[in-house]
Amino acid sequence: xxxxxxxNSLSTGVPGLDDLLGGGLPEFSFNLIAGQPGxxxxxxxxxxxxxxATEARPALYFTVLGEPxxxxxxxxxxxxxxNHDAINRSVRFVNLCDEAMAGDLDRxxxxxxxxxxxxxxxxxxxxxxxxxxxxxxxxxxxxxHLQRFMQQLGMLMTSWQATTFLIGEYFTDSDANPVFxxxxxxxxxxxxxxxxxxxxxxxxxxxxxxxxxxxLHAFRITEDGVKIFVPAANSLISAPPYAIDDRAxxGVPGLDEMMNGGLPRGYSLLLAGPSGSGKSILAAAFLNAGxxxxxxxxxxxxxxxxxxxxNKELAQNIEQGRIGVVESDAADVSIEEVMHxxxxxxxxxxxxxxxxxxxxxxxxxxxxxxxxxxRESLLRLVAALTGLGATVVMTSELEDRxxxxxxxxxGTAFMTDAIIVQxxxxxxxxxxxxxxxxxxxxxxxxxxxxxYSVDDSGIRIGTLLADQEGLLGGRPATRHRTVPxxxx
Amino acid sequence: MDSxxxxxxxxxxxxxxAEDADSHQIAAAINxxxxxxxxxxxxIVGSRGVAxxxxxxxxxxxxxxxxxxxxxxxxxxxxxLGQLTALFTAQQPALAREAGSxxxxxxxxxxxxxxxxxxxxxxxxxxxxxxxxxxxxxDPKS
Numbered sequence: 001x002x003x004x005x006x007x008n009s010l011s012t013g014v015p016g017l018d019d020l021l022g023g024g025l026p027e028f029s030f031n032l033i034a035g036q037p038g039x040x041x042x043x044x045x046x047x048x049x050x051x052x053a054t055e056a057r058p059a060l061y062f063t064v065l066g067e068p069x070x071x072x073x074x075x076x077x078x079x080x081x082x083n084h085d086a087i088n089r090s091v092r093f094v095n096l097c098d099e100a101m102a103g104d105l106d107r108x109x110x111x112x113x114x115x116x117x118x119x120x121x122x123x124x125x126x127x128x129x130x131x132x133x134x135x136x137x138x139x140x141x142x143x144x145h146l147q148r149f150m151q152q153l154g155m156l157m158t159s160w161q162a163t164t165f166l167i168g169e170y171f172t173d174s175d176a177n178p179v180f181x182x183x184x185x186x187x188x189x190x191x192x193x194x195x196x197x198x199x200x201x202x203x204x205x206x207x208x209x210x211x212x213x214x215x216l217h218a219f220r221i222t223e224d225g226v227k228i229f230v231p232a233a234n235s236l237i238s239a240p241p242y243a244i245d246d247r248a249x250x251g252v253p254g255l256d257e258m259m260n261g262g263l264p265r266g267y268s269l270l271l272a273g274p275s276g277s278g279k280s281i282l283a284a285a286f287l288n289a290g291x292x293x294x295x296x297x298x299x300x301x302x303x304x305x306x307x308x309x310x311n312k313e314l315a316q317n318i319e320q321g322r323i324g325v326v327e328s329d330a331a332d333v334s335i336e337e338v339m340h341x342x343x344x345x346x347x348x349x350x351x352x353x354x355x356x357x358x359x360x361x362x363x364x365x366x367x368x369x370x371x372x373x374x375r376e377s378l379l380r381l382v383a384a385l386t387g388l389g390a391t392v393v394m395t396s397e398l399e400d401r402x403x404x405x406x407x408x409x410x411g412t413a414f415m416t417d418a419i420i421v422q423x424x425x426x427x428x429x430x431x432x433x434x435x436x437x438x439x440x441x442x443x444x445x446x447x448x449x450x451x452y453s454v455d456d457s458g459i460r461i462g463t464l465l466a467d468q469e470g471l472l473g474g475r476p477a478t479r480h481r482t483v484p485x486x487x488x
Numbered sequence: 489m490d491s492x493x494x495x496x497x498x499x500x501x502x503x504x505x506a507e508d509a510d511s512h513q514i515a516a517a518i519n520x521x522x523x524x525x526x527x528x529x530x531x532i533v534g535s536r537g538v539a540x541x542x543x544x545x546x547x548x549x550x551x552x553x554x555x556x557x558x559x560x561x562x563x564x565x566x567x568x569l570g571q572l573t574a575l576f577t578a579q580q581p582a583l584a585r586e587a588g589s590x591x592x593x594x595x596x597x598x599x600x601x602x603x604x605x606x607x608x609x610x611x612x613x614x615x616x617x618x619x620x621x622x623x624x625x626x627d628p629k630s
Contacts, residue, residue: 069533070541073603084606088613095534 007209010163013051013081014044016228016340020202020217022210025185028163029208030154032129032179034170035189040200040221041167042072043079044189045125047225048165050081052123053090059123060115061093064100064108067128069093080224092119105149112153116160124157129168129179150182184208190216194368197332202228218334218370229336231380242266244442248353248391251289252282254461255420258437258446263418265352267441268382268392273422277433278454279395282420283355284314285458286393290353291322297353298345298390300326300338302361324349332367335377339384346388354390360397379415398422417441422452425476427468434465501588514584515576519569521592524615532611542567545595553587555579 009024018024025031025048033041045061053059063069073093076082087093094115099107116124157164166179180186186205191198202219204212219228247262256262263269263286273279280303287297299318317323324345328338342354356362363374370377385392394416419438424431435452437445451462468476504517522542529538546567550557555578559571576584599608 063534068537070537070602073532073607077604077607084610087607087610093532095530095532095537097534097536 010052012048014047014226014228016217016219016230017048017226019230020204020213020228021185021207022204022212025163026207026209028158028161029184030157030164030182031166031185031187032183033165033167033187033189036191037169039189039191040219040226041169041189042067042127043076043221044187044226045127045165045167046076047079047081049091049123049125050083050086052163053086055090057122058090058092058119059125060119060121061091061125061127062096062112062115063093063127064096064129069095072127078223092121105146109149109152109156113156116156116162120160121162124162124164125167126153126165127167129166146179150179154182180206189219192369197367197369199332199334199367199369218336218367220337227340229334229340231336248286249289249293250282251285251287251292252459252461254450255282255435255437255459258448258450258461259418259440260444260446263391263393264440264443265391266386266389267417268386268394268415269418269420270394270396270416271420271422272396272398273435274398274424277422277424278452278459279397279422280357281311281454282459283357283393283395284311287323287353287355288313288317291317295353296322296324296349296351297355298324298326298342298349298351299355299357300342300362301357302327302365303357321349324351328365333365334367334370335374335381338362339381342385343388346385346390352390354385354392356392356394358395358397375415382415425468427465427476435461501585501592505585509581509585511577511579511581511584514581514588515573518576518584518588518591519573521615522567522569522572525595525612528612528615539567541595541598545591545598548594548598549587549591552590553583556587556591 008027009018010027011018011024012021033045035041049059049061063072077084083091094111096108096111099111112124112126153164166183168179183206185207188203188205189200190203191200193199200219200221201216203216204214213230217228217230219226221227242265244264245261246265247256247259248265249256249262250259271279271282283299287299290297297317299314314323318325326338326341326345328341345351346354359378363371366374382392382394398421416439418440420435421438422433422435425434426432433452433454434449436447436449439445448464451465453460453462465476467478470476501517501521504521505514509517526535526538526542529541533541546556546559550559555575559567559575576588579587596608599612602608603611
């Protein structure tokens with residue numbers, strides 16, 4: 001007869017952390033929150049503590065050396081999660097400075113034991129643990145003392161049924177530190193500075209018995225505390241697939257016909273064209289068409305000078321809350337963060353249409369360290385958005401080259417279900433625009449290159465330039481017609 | 489709001505001393521109140537943290553009451569409560585009462601500047617409630 005023990009999971013209350021840990025924090029686990037100074041360890045610990053602590057499940061927060069407690073309280077109370085009323089009720093701070101200054105780990109342990117026995121906390125925090133280690137250095141046998149201290153502390157906390165967090169400054173994760181062996185969970189916070197952007201990332205290096213998400217995950221500290229941006233696919237549920245004949249109108253007369261009835265719902269469309277070709281106008285028309293059909297939409301705007309103000313219908317729809325806007329002016333945004341913001345807006349508005357305008361601006365807005373993974377992250381983003389049931393239009397700046405036919409600088413063409421390309425051509429000394437539907441996956445579509453114009457009412461699709469050829473080369477030639485001689 | 493909060497904080501000393509109390513009684517009450525404050529804060533900010541706060545308080549109070557200046561020791565140890573009591577005992581009751589109130593008022597402001605009024609109130613709750621419990625025993629009219 002085998003009856004396994006059930007390990008309860010605690011919900012940490014830190015957005016994204018439960019997903020990252022693989023489903024919350026195991027009860028009675030012994031965890032280490034590590035990282036360089038200023039990377040958010042104490043903030044993370046406080047956020048977890050205020051979220052989890054109740055009078056029935058009280059928390060003890062031991063401050064050792066390092067940051068003076070008054071200063072810690074001064075800064076931590078700036079966060080929304082900090083609750084004055086909880087202090088001395090469900091949250092108790094205990095200063096171990098005197099014991100630690102004496103450099104005697106046994107005294108530190110005795111005091112911890114005493115306080116734990118007196119208050120029977122369900123949650124215990126020791127901040128910072130690094131200072132405990134430093135305080136004991138110099139007597140020659142630090143490693144052994146520390147090992148013994150760790151084992152005793154771990155044993156004590158587990159048998160007192162306390163979920164424990166040691167907060168420590170560690171500069172290298174390759175330290176053969178006894179703490180790493182004893183700990184059930186290792187939460188490592190890192191920060192990297194590149195140019196003028198600072199990016200914070202979290203890694204769960206170890207979480208016993210839990211399928212935690214591997215790798216580094218971006219997080220941000222705002223007035224609400226720590227927020228982790230876990231990869232989209234892990235936190236979203238796929239929407240049921242649409243039928244291929246369920247189409248979303250593009251909002252441009254004639255374009256739906258070119259696409260055999262519009263953009264299939266749940267598809268992603270790449271709209272590529274040179275600067276000034278009217279990509280944003282077409283993308284706005286797509287959102288406006290949704291609103292006219294009773295749908296809602298979300299636009300992620302990364303263009304430096306958004307022309308939304310000029311598009312009255314779009315501006316009105318935004319004002320009336322039918323179209324949500326996701327913008328980020330931070331210099332270190334990650335794709336996961338944008339995905340998080342988009343998903344939030346999509347859920348809030350129950351949006352069925354999403355526009356990213358433009359991918360080029362999006363890439364510029366990303367923190368330098370995120371740019372390397374742009375393609376991979378974008379693929380996940382598109383999958384996640386369509387997984388949410390949204391029909392997605394992304395615009396992409398396309399350098400006009402008349403020697404080759406390219407759709408995007410990122411190789412994004414393969415990851416989208418449909419592609420519309422816009423080009424400039426020269427006809428009779430005039431710059432004219434043509435548009436073509438290049439791809440609609442699993443669907444018939446027009447193969448025509450159609451001229452179009454942009455005016456106050458939007459995009460008008462014109463006729464086929466049937467008497468021209470070589471359009472994509474940029475210098476079309478007229479067929480079956482003699483070019484009128486200019487020179488007499 | 490400010491005057492209300494202020495009265496809540498200066499009240500403990502008023503509660504601990506009767507209106508006709510002599511300097512001895514006032515000094516004893518100040519001593520007891522400070523001991524309660526220390527007991528409330530010491531677990532959280534450590535004995536050195538409390539001593540540092542009190543030294544700053546005394547430094548500020550000595551500007552108005554120079555006779556408090558001898559209490560500003562330079563070492564890391566806690567403030568000498570015996571000396572504190574002796575200094576207050578040596579004053580006229582009215583002056584001792586005024587200086588004592590000022591001392592706790594300055595302390596309140598100092599702590600509130602650092603961690604905000606709501607949190608300081610929260611941390612010092614036990615010190616204040618001790619004083620209100622002690623009040624009847626100190627009050628000859630009850």
